[in-house]
Amino acid sequence: MTELDDFRGETRAWLEENAPPSMRTPARTSEELCWGGTKVTYPKDVVRWLEVNVERGYTAPTWPKALGGGGLDRARAKILAEEMSALSLRPPLIGFGLSMIGPLLLQEGSEAHQKRHIPPIVRGEIRWCQGYSEPGAGSDLASLQTKAVRDGDAYVLEGSKIWTSYADKSDWMFILVRTRSDGRKQDGISFLLMDMATPGVTVKPIRLISGASPFCETFLAGARVPCENLVGEENRGWAIARALLAHERTMIGDIFKEQGDRERLVAAARAHVGEDGARIADPILRDRIAALEIEQTCLDLTLQRAKDAARAGHKPGHESSIFKLVGTELNQTRRDLMCSVLGLQSLGWEGDGYEADELKATRDWLRSRGNTIEGGTSEIQLDIIAKRVLALPGA
Amino acid sequence: MDLVLTEEQTLLQKAARDFVAARAPRSRLRKLHERGESFSRELYREMAALGWLGLVVPEAHGGAGLGARYLMVVLEELGKALAPEPVLSTALVAATALVHGANDAAAKEHLTAIASGERIFALAHDEAGGRFGLGAIDTDARAAGGTVTLRGEKVHVEGGAIADTLLVSARAKDGVALFVVPRDAKGVRVTPERRIDGRAAASIALDGVEVSSDARLGDPEKGQRLLERALDAGTIGLTAEMLGSMLGAFEMTLEYLKTREQFGVPIGSFQALQHRAARLFSELELARSAVLYAHGVLDGLDEGASVAAAASLAKAKCSDVAMRVAYETVQMHGGIGMTEEHDAGLYLKRARVAEMTYGDAAYHRDRFARLHGF
Numbered sequence: 001m002t003e004l005d006d007f008r009g010e011t012r013a014w015l016e017e018n019a020p021p022s023m024r025t026p027a028r029t030s031e032e033l034c035w036g037g038t039k040v041t042y043p044k045d046v047v048r049w050l051e052v053n054v055e056r057g058y059t060a061p062t063w064p065k066a067l068g069g070g071g072l073d074r075a076r077a078k079i080l081a082e083e084m085s086a087l088s089l090r091p092p093l094i095g096f097g098l099s100m101i102g103p104l105l106l107q108e109g110s111e112a113h114q115k116r117h118i119p120p121i122v123r124g125e126i127r128w129c130q131g132y133s134e135p136g137a138g139s140d141l142a143s144l145q146t147k148a149v150r151d152g153d154a155y156v157l158e159g160s161k162i163w164t165s166y167a168d169k170s171d172w173m174f175i176l177v178r179t180r181s182d183g184r185k186q187d188g189i190s191f192l193l194m195d196m197a198t199p200g201v202t203v204k205p206i207r208l209i210s211g212a213s214p215f216c217e218t219f220l221a222g223a224r225v226p227c228e229n230l231v232g233e234e235n236r237g238w239a240i241a242r243a244l245l246a247h248e249r250t251m252i253g254d255i256f257k258e259q260g261d262r263e264r265l266v267a268a269a270r271a272h273v274g275e276d277g278a279r280i281a282d283p284i285l286r287d288r289i290a291a292l293e294i295e296q297t298c299l300d301l302t303l304q305r306a307k308d309a310a311r312a313g314h315k316p317g318h319e320s321s322i323f324k325l326v327g328t329e330l331n332q333t334r335r336d337l338m339c340s341v342l343g344l345q346s347l348g349w350e351g352d353g354y355e356a357d358e359l360k361a362t363r364d365w366l367r368s369r370g371n372t373i374e375g376g377t378s379e380i381q382l383d384i385i386a387k388r389v390l391a392l393p394g395a
Numbered sequence: 396m397d398l399v400l401t402e403e404q405t406l407l408q409k410a411a412r413d414f415v416a417a418r419a420p421r422s423r424l425r426k427l428h429e430r431g432e433s434f435s436r437e438l439y440r441e442m443a444a445l446g447w448l449g450l451v452v453p454e455a456h457g458g459a460g461l462g463a464r465y466l467m468v469v470l471e472e473l474g475k476a477l478a479p480e481p482v483l484s485t486a487l488v489a490a491t492a493l494v495h496g497a498n499d500a501a502a503k504e505h506l507t508a509i510a511s512g513e514r515i516f517a518l519a520h521d522e523a524g525g526r527f528g529l530g531a532i533d534t535d536a537r538a539a540g541g542t543v544t545l546r547g548e549k550v551h552v553e554g555g556a557i558a559d560t561l562l563v564s565a566r567a568k569d570g571v572a573l574f575v576v577p578r579d580a581k582g583v584r585v586t587p588e589r590r591i592d593g594r595a596a597a598s599i600a601l602d603g604v605e606v607s608s609d610a611r612l613g614d615p616e617k618g619q620r621l622l623e624r625a626l627d628a629g630t631i632g633l634t635a636e637m638l639g640s641m642l643g644a645f646e647m648t649l650e651y652l653k654t655r656e657q658f659g660v661p662i663g664s665f666q667a668l669q670h671r672a673a674r675l676f677s678e679l680e681l682a683r684s685a686v687l688y689a690h691g692v693l694d695g696l697d698e699g700a701s702v703a704a705a706a707s708l709a710k711a712k713c714s715d716v717a718m719r720v721a722y723e724t725v726q727m728h729g730g731i732g733m734t735e736e737h738d739a740g741l742y743l744k745r746a747r748v749a750e751m752t753y754g755d756a757a758y759h760r761d762r763f764a765r766l767h768g769f
Binding site: 287 | 397398399649652653660661663664666668669670672673674676677680681682683684685687688708711712757760761763764765767768769
């Protein structure tokens with residue numbers, strides 16, 4: 001037995017002993033997972049599963065032990081992931097802390113930043129949100145106007161952010177602000193870390209066409225953010241923001257997928273349009289479902305290929321834009337197709353005439369229309385591919 | 396299964412790229428056609444000398460036994476340059492059928508001849524009544540004593556007009572079977588089909604062709620599976636060639652977008668064209684993943700995965716993307732893309748043939764659904 005075999009055996013035994021049974025079924029949506037933070041109360045099993053993982057640093061298996069991570073090398077981290085997946089275990093913790101600001105601070109942050117912010121992220125104590133878009137700065141993000149003016153040992157923030165995911169449930173925000181107004185607009189942007197409890201910060205959820213409010217407006221009226229919360233250099237925040245966006249786009253290709261999507265669509269088609277032997281009776285619907293599943297498989301394989309390439313030492317590039325582009329459109333196609341399958345049963349808003357799954361399908365369809373807008377519109381992704389990957393000339 | 400090329404495969408890719416650039420550039424295709432030739436046997440032998448034809452042939456029979464992922468790399472480069480040499484039909488389709496279905500003596504004889512480039516093979520399967528896939532096989536195989544007599548009409552045989560040896564699907568008393576038939580056997584009548592891509596397809600009549608019962612590949616119960624396996628291997632290999640052709644057409648189009656000027660600027664600076672080019676890029680990335688995956692499944696790198704489902708996945712995707720790339724190639728080139736002298740048309744014509752060969756996108760979507768239980 002090699003050391004890695006020992007590690008695998010030991011890990012499996014530990015997981016089997018410590019994972020609550022309810023955590024051994026895949027979550028259908030990310031809402032059922034633990035995002036951490038102080039503002040949401042999670043079910044007992046979710047909390048317990050988080051705690052046992054925190055103890056070993058397994059919420060962030062590859063991060064340094066000294067900062068609360070697992071300190072695992074790649075080989076061991078892969079084994080841990082494989083064993084988790086073999087038991088169908090849910091990740092103990094997800095969120096922007098683990099996926100975005102944490103990795104960024106480990107790379108670009110000062111030692112003080114790391115010591116202060118990484119451990120609470122790993123332990124799920126602090127939930128982060130991302131303050132990028134503004135009412136006047138959507139696709140043209142670099143034109144953002146929220147001002148940060150130095151006053152003694154702090155920046156004073158004036159302005160507002162919009163489309164902040166889960167700002168109302170988050171404890172801290174990483175935020176882009178304008179620290180200089182002359183020169184190129186990209187050269188006057190700084191990257192700050194802001195406590196949402198800072199006086200002068202208010203949050204207002206935005207109700208979407210689906211009835212849900214996953215996004216907020218965040219108003220900043222004289223909020224004082226200590227100068228030590230600047231990441232990188234003043235006026236050099238744009239490069240950091242861009243690197244994070246590329247990362248977000250890889251993630252987002254995958255984020256809308258729900259466990260059991262294919263089975264649900266096929267089962268609904270059988271139930272609503274009937275069967276012909278073992279097959280969905282309507283050949284046109286069958287073709288549309290097959291086309292969707294083929295496209296989904298191709299995207300999944302492409303995501304895997306990007307990961308395999310990264311492991312082989314290739315740097316991820318602007319190709320990540322295709323994950324955002326394709327992933328969001330696929331999700332829209334899937335939600336639209338589900339409504340086609342349900343027929344008139346997909347027209348309900350609420351009430352007893354509709355099953356819970358039908359109402360969810362309808363809301364999911366409405367919500368999905370935002371997928372090609374949020375996180376950089378499809379048109380922006382196409383621009384990025386055209387200019388940065390294909391090197392087509394500027395207009 | 397890793398979805399990246401190994402170091403060895405990357406080296407082979409570079410070697411293939413260099414060879415194709417030096418010996419088989421796209422411009423060669425026009426010269427072949429002008430001379431009324433569909434391929435170059437001399438170049439085919441050079442490919443054999445490079446070891447390409449033996450990549451999936453076991454070492455015991457003169458090959459390298461490396462697998463389909465290696466051949467994929469070569470087929471992609473050939474596809475880029477629209478090289479018409481019958482590598483796919485011989486070195487993958489026939490080799491697969493022989494590796495899985497031939498007895499030791501037959502395997503030795505035929506596989507050695509494949510790896511050495513000595514003999515070209517073609518799978519004679521489609522018949523006028525069928526459409527795609529296994530189709531309806533009416534060709535009759537009647538056994539008597541130690542011989543089998545074949546009677547039937549095959550159509551759309553890829554490489555049929557240049558093959559030295561045919562693998563003929565036929566219906567025997569105990570099921571579907573494949574038979575090895577020399578081109579010059581008595582009763583074999585080959586009628587070349589003139590197709591849009593200029594390749595050497597043919598209709599082949601089998602008029603009481605007598606072969607030894609040893610010519611049969613596989614056991615009675617395995618015949619259908621063997622044929623399906625050969626067709627799936629061909630389908631998968633074809634997607635590698637298609638991917639290469641798509642990339643060739645796309646690169647040519649990108650170059651044009653960057654150099655062709657209208658209104659005083661390169662047309663590639665127009666967002667309407669930029670976004671369409673970006674869409675094609677994204678489709679090509681997805682197609683590449685499916686192609687890489689399907690060849691891995693064919694090599695048995697993912698034990699749980701079905702070769703048939705992987706073939707249908709890759710072919711459904713590639714058939715769609717191939718046509719889209721080809722159409723956009725013509726459209727973005729504008730008028731020049733419609734002319735005989737420009738290569739856009741060569742890519743379009745080959746794309747159309749490849750799109751349908753081994754089944755079009757709709758056929759493979761239906762098959763994919765069936766294989767996944769819906």
